[in-house]
Amino acid sequence: MKLFERHQIAPCSEKICTLSISFLMAVVRLIAHTPNPERVVAVASRLCYSKFDAEEILKTMTDEDVEKNIRLLNEMKHESPIEHASFTYSVTGISRACMAQFTRHRIAAFSVKSQRYVNEKKFKYVCPPGLEDDELYKKIMKNLHKAYQQLKKKGYQNEDARFVLPNACDTQLIVTMNARSLRNFFTLRCCHRAQWEIRDVANQMLKEAKKVAPIIFENAGPNCFRGPCPEGKLGETCPFRNKKGKKNNKK
Secondary structure, three states, X not given: OOXXXXXXXXXXXXXXXXXXXXXXXXXXXXXXXXXXXXXXXXXXXXXXXXXXOHHHHHHHOOHHHHHHHHHHHHHHOOOHHHHHOEEEEEEEEEXXXXXXXXXXXXXXXXXXXXXXXXXXXXXXXXXXOOOOOOHHHHHHHHHHHHHHHHHHHOOOOHHHHHHHOOOOEEEEEEEEEEHHHHHHHHHHHOOOOOOHHHHHHHHHHHHHHHHHOOOOOOOOOOHHHOOOOOOHHHHOOOHHHHHHHHXXXXX
16 A cells, blocks of 8 residues: 555746646655654653653663653553653744644644735645646636736735635645654644545655654554544445454444
8 A cells, every 4th residue: 555645736927827747756865853852751751750860861761661651652652751842843844734734633733824925926835635636726827827917017015916826735834743643743744534645645755753752753654554444334335444354343
C-alpha cells in the first residue's frame, strides 16, 4: 500500500492555466525539534517519582532506561510527559482548504503565508484526484485568476482582491506541536476517513517524527493501529482495517 497519495498543483499565468506535466505532492520537512526528545521525556517522567533531581537522573539514565520508560508511558496512556518534546515542520504545496483543516488542531503554533501581504498574481492551485482532466475545473481556476488580476489593476489591495481566490489556492506554513498533540493529530488525520490531502501531510509528518523519536511514535497513527476501529460501518472500506483483520475490530 502506498504511504502517500498524489495530487497535482497547476501553475496559473496571466494568459493560460494548464496542469503541470509532472505529479507533485505536498512537501513536509521537519526543520527543528527538541534535542534528544526521548531522553527529555523519560527524564521528565522519572522525575515525578524520584528523590533525585533532573540533572542526576539525566546522568544516570541509560538508553535502555529511556526505551523502557517511554514504552511504559505508551502502555499506560500517560501522555503528559511527552508534551516536553516539540517538533517544528515546514509544509508546502497544500491547498487553503487543507490549511483550514490543519489549523483546527490544538495545541499548536502556526505561521501561514498571508494572502493579505503576498500578491497572488501567479498563484498555483491544488488539483484533487479525479479532477486532473476536468476542463470545467481548470476554466474556473483560470477565471478566478483573471478576476484577481482585474481587481488588482483597478487598485484594490491584496487583502480585498484575495476574496475571489479559491480554496484550491496553494499555501505554505510552519507548524510546531508537542508530541502529545502530534499523536492526537496522527490518530485523526492518518485515518483513512480523513480527506486525502491532509492524510498525505499527516503521514509525511509521522514518517519524519519517527526518524528522531521512534519510540514515542512507534504506535502512532489511526486508532486501528492500536485497537478497535471507532468508525463502525464508516470504516468498512479502510485498507488498514481489512489488513488488521478481525483482531483489532472486535468490540
